[in-house]
Amino acid sequence: MNDDQDSPSTGQSTLPAASEITAAPAAFGKYRAPTRAAFGLTSPVETSSVHLTINGQPREFHLAPWTTLLDALRLYAGLMGTKKGCDHGQCGACTVLVNGTRINSCLTLAVMQQGQQITTIEGLGTATSLSALQQAFIDHDAFQCGYCTPGQICSAQGLLYEGKAHTEDEIREQMSGNLCRCGAYVNILAAVKEVVDAQTA
Amino acid sequence: MHPFSYSSVNDAAAAVREQATHSHSTFIAGGTNLLDLMKENVARPAHLIGLNQLPLAFVEDTPEGGLRLGALATNANTAYHPEVEKRYPLLSQAILSGATAQLRNMATNGGNLMQRTRCYYFYDLTTPCNKREPGSGCSALGGFNRIHAILGASEQCIATHPSDMCVALTALDALVCVQGPQGERVLPFADFHRLPGSTPHQDNNLKPGELITALELPKQGFAQHYHYLKIRDRASYAFALVSIAAVLELDGDTITEARVALGGVAHKPWRERAAEELLIGQPTTEATFTKAASYLLRGARGYGHNDFKIELAKRGIVRALQQAAAEPRGPRALPWA
């Protein structure tokens, strides 16, 4: 895990060094974008074959390495249920299950998941056959706009598999990787708790 | 994100060889920080070497009575491993206070050490940053530096290391096992990360091409008296403003051994043996703890927005030591308790 960075050559930026920057803006001049030396413009590399089993269906994709699992699901598999809220692992909207374990699909490459079993919200239940969590989310009104909801439900499914959260405080903590800007946390807690209790009863 | 090629390897030796054959190549395991940085164009590797097939996901006993944590074991599997929970509960607590369930399921033990700073300016290509672009300047100096270092910083860089796990590993005197073109070697944890000095672009003392293969925990796990206190801006899913790993061995109320490591305050987890020695032979009183805390923070310096972290760290150290000294706790104490 050596982080052998492509260290850009120095002195390319004409931004003033911090020591020269005062609170009152002064001495601003030209702002030159970093040159090629710093960025190294290259052509994208070739695609390769990526096999994923998505919601039980074996699928094959031809993807460049730079395609994340999230973008593979949304743009190449056409499964828009998995959401992109930040693309940096800071919101949880992209949560899916890989071999039953919940992860942020935005922070892994599709090529890194070669051969894995991916479960998305579309694989947990359908409108006519809702999973226990999906039904509980409706019953407890555990969402408003619905955008974080697939991630919340996949995350809660992962929480159930993990079996580490039982009390309200444990569920709150273990569901804290999923932001809900609408603020439906109280209802999300109630929905997840209901299913946790039912499974442990 | 810049284009790159990708290859996957099956053992550590192959990984090291692969690294040598590609210029500007980087290992990727969990990817939780590297891909984040690649999307910000902060990291621009030309080739990624995927490590997830490496047989390094183990957690196993060492002949010396300690525990070896494979570099590829996930943070979650490590934190919830029964032996870690039983013998090194501080480590469990620290890991579980970091990130989220999803991220801990992805992030690996080796990758945790390789996390880069969360400095706003490091992440933003439009601002000068010596860590990202040596010689360009440090924007955090004189800028918005609420989350920045109070110890061991330099005029070149006041960034902090964001890990929780590493703070516990520092306190536990872990060893870092690496493999590289010149073979294998072992680094004491304290020697793994660097202070920024005049080379803030270098986070650690890995040599080119070296790969972390395992972390080794010595036998002594401080499973009786420990506490990881994480102080942050919300109840979960936030980096530490200050974190404290505190462990004690007690004979009655007398301290026979102590370790205190700080996170969120420096370019590396911060620990000073001299401060710990002040605790030896002393009673577990607030006065004792305050003395050690003051000593640890004696060289601390604020840069404006982060001035409060000096007092916060002092109080946090006292609190963490008090908690550690209190009744032995169960192995699965909640990190937010």
Next chain:
Amino acid sequence: MSSTTLIGQPTSRVDGAIKVTGAATYAGEFVVPGLAYGYVVNSPIAKGRITQVHSAEVLALPGVLAVFSHENRLPLPDDDNCYMDQLAPGGSPFRPLFDATIKFNMQPVALVVAETYELARYAAAVLRLDYEQEPHQTDLSKQRGAAFKAPHQANGFYDYPPSRGLPEQAWASATHRVAGDYAHPTQHHNPMETFATTVEWRGDGQLTVYDKTQGTFNSQQYICNVFNLKKENVQVHSYFVGGAFGLALRPNYQVPLAVMAALALKRSVRVTLTRQQMFSLSYRPLALQHVKLGTNPDGSLATLHHEALQATSQFEPYAETVTHWSGVLYRCDNVKLEHLLAPLDVMTPVSMRAPGPTSGLFALEVALDELAYETGLDPVELRLRSYADRNGLMDKPFSSKKLRECYQQAAARFGWAQRNPEPRSMRHGDLLVGWGMASGVWDSSQAEAGAQATLTADGKLTVVNGVNGDIGTGTATVICQIAAETLGLPLSAVTFRQGESTMPAAPVQGASWTAGSVGTAVQKVCRQLREQLLTLAQQLPDSPWRQAGPSEIEFTDGKLGLLGQPETQISFSEVLRAHRLPHLEAEVTASPDAKRQQQYSVNVHNAVFVEVQVDPVIGTVRVTRLVEGVAAGRILNPKTARNQVLGGMVWGIGAALMEETVMDHRFGRFMNHSLAEYHLPVNADIRELEVIFVEEEDDIVNPLGAKGVGEIGILGVSAAIANAVYHATGRRLRELPITRDKLL
């Protein structure tokens, strides 16, 4: 009369199953043939000019289709009016890619379009632009000298007299006085869905625009005006909106960029913003405030002074109602209100959940808590001594107001009577416990809206209105409830279609007025269908209903019949079949009864009671309990309404404890532009929240009696928390957020 009673029931969302199965499709998710991907490039400087765009370098990359910048943009009008959307506050709206001028940091300067998303992202990252930088000013405290009076009318509000009574004399002679400076920080909306527009090129200049918007028609009008297109050639669709909170009221820059690319390339284009780019959009502006309060000997307010200075851009004078509410919430004869704006080199702010009172009432309600300690009165009692029976600002009676009941019921539920007012007097173990309260007010109104309804011979009803897709408020659910109850159908027989610009008009979805406005239109159109059904039924041979007046007929469960005589019932289907009609249709426009409404002040109110626990050593503040009483007229669906108020409470907790966008004035750039460093509350931050609805009967606001609950929930919360923190710690904090550094 209809005997179903669906309105007011806690019905689960009609679109719930779609949302929980991932089937809800948002603006950036429509799959259209031949889609190209656009990625925005933003300015690294706050002020200056672009001197060169090095497009050729990235155009050389195989798969890169175009780079749009001011150098090669499509022709755009040079007339501010063309860029004025329905909520433009005057001034000169920002024109993306219009010229080389940089007006704010992170301004969009180019759009790169490529065959794949990843390639567009890469090409945007390496596109080089050169700039000539000029000194900028982004520091509000340094721009006081350039401040001007906030033009409220231009922003769609009413202007008010700067003072009433004799505020200076009253201050001089007041029995008790408090004065303080308050600050409410910059905040960003950060809906979970980032902004996105998918433009489907349907050939021949025909566009279907899938937009993230709070105004289907507003988007359409803007696109047509900016690109000189005919409405019939531009359809805007919006089915689900992943949160907006005001940020989608005005078209954001991804709309014109995506449209421009589609028009220029003659193919479908999608532009989705990144989370970082969400911080280049509008926001809630920093508000620096000064409040002075003085009392009469009986503890009532003798005088109230509230001054606010807020940031806006150099090009648009955005103003919200920061100080208005200080003139409304309490009875006070001597009031002085002042609201100034100072222009900065920043993007224009925009409405963000309860825009105005969120900032302004924070200051007022904390000042009142200070006054409670100064006078020795309980904070609730202090407020009751100045209880307003009229809106003093507008000098009008309230259409209804049960704020007193909110205080009483929420206080009782909370256990407020047990409070020891002495700071630091209450403990939970080693933690300090604080109880605080505050109050809030927002207005309510009805806007003109249309509705179309079709009842088919199978007994199914489809109601149509072009309001944008659900932003989370549950509009479709309450609309279905209203339609089903009005026509006498089971809920399952009703479908609400929404979100297309070809549908009957709706106002932009803001100000908590959608349920009342669209709901009233839907109620009206369903009443027309009832009349049609009754007329048709009465035309049938041997009709037992022939002589019956409307009040003697009951519509229930898809049938109509004489009241209390089930044997006379005939199903709607039978009526239609008997007349050989495949369906019945009606379309209406419902306008507010402006003349009647203008005689009143129509407002929602709330009272908020909070418990905090504070760790006195390390400064951790946790909101452990929050009870909010809300008087918002009739609650159409307590389940969805409660959820909205809960959301407001969570926003209030976030505002109180963590939310702030921080500007580095050296760069004129917001630096914590991510969800890792702009902290929103997470699940673990939220404990017990309780909502009490105090229902009001109000036939002034609209025929439904619903005042809307979208904004009210947040109000008072941050002030109540600040007041609770004072009660817990003895530290009076007048600046948000209350982070632990302020408590150490």
